[in-house]
Amino acid sequence: MKIMLVGDVVGHSGRRVFREHTRELRKDKGIDVVIVNGENSAGGKGITRKSLDELYHAGADIVTSGNHVWDKKDVLEFIDQEPFLVRPANYPEGAPGKGYCIYPFKAKNIGVINLSGRTFMPALDCPFQKVEQILREIEGKCDIILLDFHAEATSEKLAMGWYLDGRIHGLVGTHTHVQTADERILPKGTAYITDLGMVGPWNSILGVKSDIILEKFTTMRPVRFDVAEGPGVYSAILVEIEDADNKVVGVERILIKE
Numbered sequence: 001m002k003i004m005l006v007g008d009v010v011g012h013s014g015r016r017v018f019r020e021h022t023r024e025l026r027k028d029k030g031i032d033v034v035i036v037n038g039e040n041s042a043g044g045k046g047i048t049r050k051s052l053d054e055l056y057h058a059g060a061d062i063v064t065s066g067n068h069v070w071d072k073k074d075v076l077e078f079i080d081q082e083p084f085l086v087r088p089a090n091y092p093e094g095a096p097g098k099g100y101c102i103y104p105f106k107a108k109n110i111g112v113i114n115l116s117g118r119t120f121m122p123a124l125d126c127p128f129q130k131v132e133q134i135l136r137e138i139e140g141k142c143d144i145i146l147l148d149f150h151a152e153a154t155s156e157k158l159a160m161g162w163y164l165d166g167r168i169h170g171l172v173g174t175h176t177h178v179q180t181a182d183e184r185i186l187p188k189g190t191a192y193i194t195d196l197g198m199v200g201p202w203n204s205i206l207g208v209k210s211d212i213i214l215e216k217f218t219t220m221r222p223v224r225f226d227v228a229e230g231p232g233v234y235s236a237i238l239v240e241i242e243d244a245d246n247k248v249v250g251v252e253r254i255l256i257k258e
Helices: 011-029 049-058 071-078 128-136 154-164 211-217
Strands: 002-006 032-038 062-066 098-106 108-115 144-150 170-173 189-194 198-203 234-240 246-258
Touching: 002 144, 011 032, 011 049, 011 198, 011 234, 032 144, 049 062, 062 108, 062 144, 098 128, 108 128, 128 144, 128 154, 144 154, 144 234, 154 170, 189 234, 189 246
Parallel strands: 002 032, 032 062, 108 144, 144 170, 170 189
Antiparallel strands: 002 234, 098 108, 198 234, 234 246
8 A cells, every 4th residue: 555645735836736746646656545734725824625625636535734723714614524634633622623533445444643743832732642542542443553743843753753663654744844854664664754844835935935934034023924836846755555464665755846
């Protein structure tokens, strides 16, 4: 089985890049399942009914999110009805939506967990304790388990990778929009990358028009973020898993620059 995990899709530019490359990648590389982070898919912050449907139509099977999941308020109208849209599981009890899903594919059940880090991020519940709880809940229900860890600090992502090595099949970091070059299979068999990167405009600062971000840094005044235009970048990894024993046998980093 080949599963592709795709970085944060940023605004209309990111949706275009995702739309134009995902189906081709699925065909060329024989990809079975696509998981994408969609928390910035609407206007660069948040997710809407339209942006979610566009991701599904373009080839996504499961959509994860992060700290911007609530930025578009209409998400509250549909998040509870979407079986394969997940938000960070370590929000306090009672939050809308769910922190993991189980996606059936042929004879396999694929568990996809979403967690948020806490270093330089909103103070949510402990992601390490929460993942322990989830692993207990899904024990015996999943053949493959993957985690999107939406976190700022590389050390926190690495810590979670080593913490879960051998207990899940893959952990990918999201949030920074900059792809790291440390894709690997950890010693006990877990596929890992510190950050997937983004799907969005290449000539930008994390997907936003560069002059806006420069103004923010040079004046220290609030600015309105606008998603940049132009050539795109598509960032992902491809995890290959043996069908016979569910062992991870390959990790390939994908970086397409238009």
